[in-house]
Amino acid sequence: MKTFQARDAQKGRFARKVVLITGASEKGIGGAIALRLANEGAVVVVASRSEPARLLEQLRGRHRDCQFLPCDVTREDEVRSAVAQCQSRFGTLDVLVNNAGVERIVRLEEVDDATMAEILDTNLTGSIRMTRAVLPCLRSPGGVIVNVSSALSLAGCAGFSIYSASKAGINGFTQSLAWELAPRGQRVVAVAPGVVLTKMSTGYREHLTPETAHKVRSCHPLDVGLTSDVAAAVAFLASDEARWITGVTLPLGWSPCIPLPVEEYFAAEEKQGIRG
Numbered sequence: 001m002k003t004f005q006a007r008d009a010q011k012g013r014f015a016r017k018v019v020l021i022t023g024a025s026e027k028g029i030g031g032a033i034a035l036r037l038a039n040e041g042a043v044v045v046v047a048s049r050s051e052p053a054r055l056l057e058q059l060r061g062r063h064r065d066c067q068f069l070p071c072d073v074t075r076e077d078e079v080r081s082a083v084a085q086c087q088s089r090f091g092t093l094d095v096l097v098n099n100a101g102v103e104r105i106v107r108l109e110e111v112d113d114a115t116m117a118e119i120l121d122t123n124l125t126g127s128i129r130m131t132r133a134v135l136p137c138l139r140s141p142g143g144v145i146v147n148v149s150s151a152l153s154l155a156g157c158a159g160f161s162i163y164s165a166s167k168a169g170i171n172g173f174t175q176s177l178a179w180e181l182a183p184r185g186q187r188v189v190a191v192a193p194g195v196v197l198t199k200m201s202t203g204y205r206e207h208l209t210p211e212t213a214h215k216v217r218s219c220h221p222l223d224v225g226l227t228s229d230v231a232a233a234v235a236f237l238a239s240d241e242a243r244w245i246t247g248v249t250l251p252l253g254w255s256p257c258i259p260l261p262v263e264e265y266f267a268a269e270e271k272q273g274i275r276g
């Protein structure tokens with residue numbers, strides 16, 4: 001699989017810009033976004049519960065200013081404190097990426113309140129809480145909020161009803177807040193990736209048979225994705241090049257599909273002499 005190398009990227013789109021990313025794990029989507037935006041000149045602030053030591057090392061190794069802020073997005077006090085620290089060190093914030101998230105695969109009849117609350121409070125309310133805290137210091141005009149949604153907000157799958165609900169909530173939040181912030185010259189967008197190879201998705205993929213793994217890949221017209229694919233889309237949407245884009249949720253690696261047995265349709269047509 002070909003990867004998009006950060007060095008190929010357009011340089012400098014984020015020069016002198018300050019970007020706050022929630023939940024930037026080393027091998028996850030947030031980490032890839034952090035590296036990508038730093039490579040394009042951004043000062044990166046990462047906020048999550050555990051410190052991604054290697055990621056921070058990599059960022060500093062590239063001579064990029066960066067900071068880690070311990071923050072649980074389900075905790076109002078921690079969110080406020082992280083934003084206050086960010087503001088006192090860097091002043092105005094240019095981009096917020098709401099990436100922190102949890103995924104639990106569970107049937108609705110088996111889900112307990114604690115799990116339900118964890119998913120909704122992290123993925124949906126956590127993003128809203130962080131956005132609300134950031135607004136007073138978000139650049140106006142020019143500030144951008146990028147929400148990391150999921151293809152599961154656009155298409156259904158058994159076992160993901162709560163996760164899907166949390167991410168579909170993100171899409172609605174994105175479209176309405178875009179209208180609210182447009183008069184200030186600020187944009188709100190979301191990306192909705194299909195399966196991306198990270199700890200979140202590989203945890204259970206490791207236990208799948210090759211046939212099942214093949215089925216997972218087949219749900220994606222262009223195969224499953226890499227963290228760098230998501231980072232590239234976020235970099236574009238957060239940049240000034242996307243100045244006319246707001247309120248939308250961009251699907252990544254996913255396209256609507258009705259899975260009819262087309263090969264059998266073709267065979268039937270041939271039998272009937274419809275096809276040459």
Ligand SMILES: NC(=O)c1ccc[n+]([C@@H]2O[C@H](COP(=O)([O-])OP(=O)(O)OC[C@H]3O[C@@H](n4cnc5c(N)ncnc54)[C@H](OP(=O)(O)O)[C@@H]3O)[C@@H](O)[C@H]2O)c1
Nearest residue numbers: 023025028029048049050072073100101195196198200201
């Ligand atoms: N991987 C996929 O296939 C896929 C597809 C579509 C969408 N997504 C979305 O992409 C985002 C990143 O996922 P990933 O695949 O990169 O998974 P990941 O590596 O597990 O990253 C999730 C990050 O969220 C942080 N986090 C979780 N709960 C948090 C909380 N309460 N407060 C602050 N940070 C918290 C985690 O760090 P700590 O535990 O240290 O806090 C971690 O850094 C998620 O929103 C996920 O739903 C993933």
